[in-house]
Amino acid sequence: MTITTIPLPEKVDYQNQSVAVPGTKRPGQTAHYQNAVYGLLDASSPVILTTLPQIFDNGYNMNPDARLLGHRPVISTEPLKFGPYVWQTYRQVDVRRRRIGSALHSLFQKGELKAEDMETVGIWSQNRPEWQLVEFALHAYRKVGVSLYDTLGKDSVEYIINHAQLAILFTTADHIPALLKMASKIPVLKMIVSFDPLDKQVRNALSAWGETVGVQIKELSEIESYGEANLVDPLPASLDQIASLCYTSGTTSNPKGAVLTHGNLATSAFSNMFGIDYPPNSCLLSYLPLAHIYERVVELTTVAVGGCIGFFTGDPLRLLEDAQFLKPHFFPSVPRVLNRVYQSAMAAGNVPGLKGALFRTAVQTKLDQLHATGVNTHPIWDRLVFRKIRAVLGGNLLLVSTGSAPISAEVIDFLKIAFFCEVTEENCGTCTHTFKGDPSCGGTIGPPQPVNEIKLVDVPSMNYTSEDKPNPRGELCVRGMNCFISYYKDEKNTTETLKDGWIHTGDVAEIDSHGRFKIIDRVKNIMKLAQGEYVALEKVENMYTACPIVQQMYVHGDSLQPYLLAVVIPDPIVLAPIASTILEKKITPENAAELKDAVKDPRVIDEVLSLLTQEAKRNNLAGFEFVKRIYLSTDPFTVDDNTLTPTLKLRRKDAYAKFKTELDGLYALGEPSSVSNKL
Structure with missing residues (x-):
């Protein structure tokens, strides 16, 4: 059975977006809150996606010949120019993921690659189609993906390779010399696979270097050919099977590896299918790091609904150019990017004279309408003023989402009227999500997702308590099927973060009279x-x-x-x-x-x-x-x-x-x- 998106009911009670579970209030904390529209989903729910192969299959079954992974090929190196997007379909990606997965399975089975306590496979690269190809293969063949931020320094790369016991690493050509230089410090690494085709002379030099340090150099095409010759069917996956070690970026110490199961990732993506209404083959622009769980989940959601992913060129300065070519429907972002969009739009529009007066009138008219009705379109001002702002990101936006840090209500509301699309704020990749059409949700992160429960726990040192008036306040704690299970080989941080089955996020939140949560502070720093x-x-x-x-x-x-x-x-x-x-x-x-x-x-x-x-x-x-x-x-x-x-x-x-x-x-x-x- 193919599962489609689950839109909001025709009439939504925006006054009651989450409900307190009776009998769960305790001293020093609020009751447990659940989504008021959809309730709480668990593994026994009649309709749910609980493994990552199910996510892929759900999108595949909608239309195997639909676009899935797209990129802009280089058409000139001097000067550097990129062409329009070229695409691989679900069917083509399925063939390639089976080849890559079969190759990895065979290499581990034959002992050419050795594992410690799990068969881990690393990816060190910017976002690109090959990143997802390998990831899809890992999902289907019971391997554990370990993603490294493309910009990590050598100390963090060395730490993660050793900590996760990576025998094989897929990467880009420019990272290979750095890996070979540190080979003596990462003796576990035995094979490096280049996403990029290597010039014959370069390949010979790297292979000779690799031989001296005990590391094989391969190209992705070789892995696919080997897999085609050793083809096996995908292996069955289970909800509690480990799928990924997601390492933090390490703001204060060594990166921590969050252990994520198939159930964690699949139900995160599945819960994002609630309350949205994607048209067939909706398109996402991929530029936020895939090593971060936020981007990973939104791309999995796109796959689950039969959508497609267009990858940026890798150059942030070309992001708007990429958007012009791709014309995405979905633009996941972060406050740092959206604040710049807001500031640039305000600086360009809020100028002296008639042009500035029209801009200010248009903004105020649409904001008043938004706050009164939740409607963010206008027949006159969209055509005269906001069409140009919307066109900056391709002109087809249906949804902009933001997460990872707080963003002001002023910016959220402006983006809603400027792009005249839905703009949602999320938290914890993703445990909360604002409701579409909510006229006053700006500045909040919305109610719990259908797979989550949330409670607030007192923070006495900061004078935040569950008894505060008018709204209860405290540290936001979350549990549910999408919550990671531990930090890998790190009992101390696991114990500090996961207490009594709840993730203590470090965010201080309040819950308003509509049942929406709002981040107001941080426990740390x-x-x-x-x-x-x-x-x-x-x-x-x-x-x-x-x-x-x-x-x-x-x-x-x-x-x-x-x-x-x-x-x-x-x-x-x-x-x-x-x-x-x-x-x-x-x-x-x-x-x-x-x-x-x-x-x-x-x-x-x-x-x-x-x-x-x-x-x-x-x-x-x-x-x-x-x-x-x-x-x-x-x-x-x-x-x-x-x-x-x-x-x-x-x-x-x-x-x-x-x-x-x-x-x-x-x-x-x-x-x-x-x-x-x-x-």
Whole structure:
């Protein structure tokens, strides 16, 4: 039986989106909450997808000859140019996954590849069709996938290969020399498979090098040929069979490997089929790292509903170009990207004269309509104003989703009216999801998914309790079929995170009168200021990042000091006109040298701090949460300088180290006057 999407009922009671399970309230925590529309699904539910091969088969059975995996081939190297998308169908992908899976099964069976306690297979690559081809093969042949972020440094790569006991690793040609260099430190690795065809001379050199360190070099085409000669049918999968080790990006220490079963991943994708209405062969643009569980789940959902996945070229600067060619229906994203979209649209539209007046009228008219009715289309303003914004991402968007970090209600609501499509906020890849058409869900993460229960547990140190009025507050805890079962070989972190069968997420949430959850704080990264106030630094950063001037921000506190500092990397598009006005000369966003000089000017610093203070007031931050001094820089936090993780999360210790001299210098100036924010 083929399972299709399960849309919301025609009439939804938006006032009651989740229900408290009777008899589950305990001291120090709320009751357990379940989805009010769909209830709670488990393995005994009559209609459910519980293994990853079932996910693939469900999409395949809708139309084997439909498009599945697409990419833009290189048509010129000098200059670099890419052609339109070319596609592999479900039928073609099925043939290739069987070949790859059969080859891996044979290599392990014959002992050419050896496993410790499970047959693990690594993938170290940017998103591309081959990534999913290998993953589909692993699902079908009882292998455990281990994904490595493409931008991981050698220490993390070495750690994961040894920790997961990877005997074989699929990767891109550019990573092969780095792997061979570290071969003595990763003796478990015996075979490297290149996704890219290798030039004969390069192949001979790499193979000769590999022989000296005991590592075979193969191409994907060889693995497929070997599998075709040793073809076996896919092996049966079960709900509790381990399918993946998903390693965190390691913000503070070694990456942790979350153990995920077929049931975890399949039911995550299946639960996303509730409350949506995809047309046949809907298309997703794949650019968020597949090593991250959020992107993995949304792509599995796309496959489950018979959709297709178009992979970006690998260059973030070409992402909009990719969208123009692909014209996706589904654009999964993260707040960092969507905040930039919002800021750019506002900067382009909110200008002097008639054009700016029309833009502001259109925005306010549609926002008023959205908040009153939940409707985000308008016959006049969509055609006159918002059609151009929607066209930036191809013009066919039906759904934009965001996860991994909080995003402001203002940004969510603007994107709903600007793209005139559904924009949903999710959490925990994915344990909650906003309802389509909910007029007031902006800023919330919605009710629990149909496979999850949620409760809030008191955080006394931060004064969050389940008895708070008007809304209960506490650490968000989740359980359900899609929740990971442990951290691999890591009892300490497993015990700290999984308590009494619940995942303690580290997010502080409240539940509103409509039964929706809202992330309001973080349990981690709390520090105490000199006067005793507790500050959640990530929360403060998230509040400030909605300010258009902010491209990146690091908020810093010292327990010996009574106030906060910040390093701000300003958005050049927003900074340039501010600097031009203050310095009384024309400065363009492209003029990096003049912008670098401008951020050193005390008047520019004062103006940026003033904008940040306005944002803090707008978000009702407490006085001690205000940033009192800032350092402006045009030198961003990056993965390359180790201040960002591969998922673009800030490595706080390294961010501080990068700007230690400047931050210490700001504190040396002494506490600013309480009546002025000037430096």
